[in-house]
Amino acid sequence: MPLEILLIVVAAGMIGITLMLHLAGQTRAFEIADEETARGEWLRHFPDDEIHEVTLAPGNNAALIRTAQGPGLLWSLGADTVAYHMAHPSARACRKGLRVEIGDFAAPAVTLRLPPEERIRWAARIEGTTP
């Protein structure tokens, strides 16, 4: 296949599939609706952990998890969740809420949707989670 045709087919295919998925509602984010969901999702990622405390973000897109193995952050990534233990996190206010950097190349930063009055409290909790 000539290169220019291949490029057109690839570009059209990528745009078409992405549009179709978006219009069909496949961009909806996973909602961490309650503590039980947060616990279940955390244990899906870290089945050996013993969870002590769960704090849900008001936007239902993240949760701070305290475990016997150390503190961590669970958040929604598209239709799924991801979870990371936090060794030396940093948090700073951004337009939507709080931007948390975990210091891992595979999970660069998470934006937590938080109302202004919650941001300072959450930043303190996250940065105070150094094990």
Added chain:
Amino acid sequence: MTDPTFPDVVNLFVPGFIGLILIEFVWIMFKKREDRHAGRYETLDSLTSLTMGAVSVGLGLVLGFITWGFLMALWWITPFNLGTSIWAILACFILDDLRYYWVHRIGHRSRWVWASHVNHHSSQHYNLSTALRQSWTDTFTFMMIVRAPLVLIGFHPALVLFCGGLNLIYQFWIHTEAIKKMPRWFEAVMNTPSHHRVHHGRNPRYLDANYAGVFIIWDKMFGTFVPELEDDKPEYGLVHNLGTFNPLRVAFHEWVGLFRDVFRPGLTLRQRLMYAVAPPGWSHDGSRDDSNHIRAKYVARHPEARGTPGLEPHRLGKVSEAEFAPRVSPVSEPAE
């Protein structure tokens, strides 16, 4: 004598990849109400997979000369020529699939190759777009060396690469949850969606299993076959899933981790080497879990699962689940 020419089948099949993704998605939308395991798509996840695939094809065009040059050098020195008859093509296809099995197995058992292959497993979804989440860095794993015997026994490099392309195309359709099981005879001989779902599972019993490309018989011959169990549905992704859809981070995260480990201070030369080539999860101080440890911990939490497919004693390596019994609390496991 002129070199034989074969079509670049992967590039020719690109419209087929796109068309089949569209068909699978429409099928899932129709089936989803009656079968929640019919499959699922996520927009950014699929866009990441498509981007990985597109760049992989592009890099193949740009860097293909390295593998081609290496294989042609071997062709120049070999005294054998098996030609391009239908029998030669068939034999090459079968032997190339054996080559694929071993490259794939090494790809999961040596971090140097895993760093390249890991991105194919980085989606938490399993659909036809996942098949296109291909490596950008496989040239630099030097696994083209495993193709050397094929050329040295007389298969022309063009034929070897043609068979590799057919192998890749075969593997596209097995990345789906839409097909449950194929007929029994087919499941016995060929790699199928069911067998390959196991390969993509992050469930402890499914780790390091079903490396086959086209013929599942290699796994059965070499002891790496694990069947898909009805009561342990594969959960897709990595043991530690990625927190990003950024294709650059998907492509390079394990390389970054590998080089950080290799160059961390205070290690012996052997430890540095082990961080590069030992199985993923190896660590000099035992602070990380490799797949044997993950399985042993699972068996410690679920003693009743010991000896079931994928959790046989030989799949725990030298690790004893008793080692973890006091530390792993059964109550911490979510309901299954």
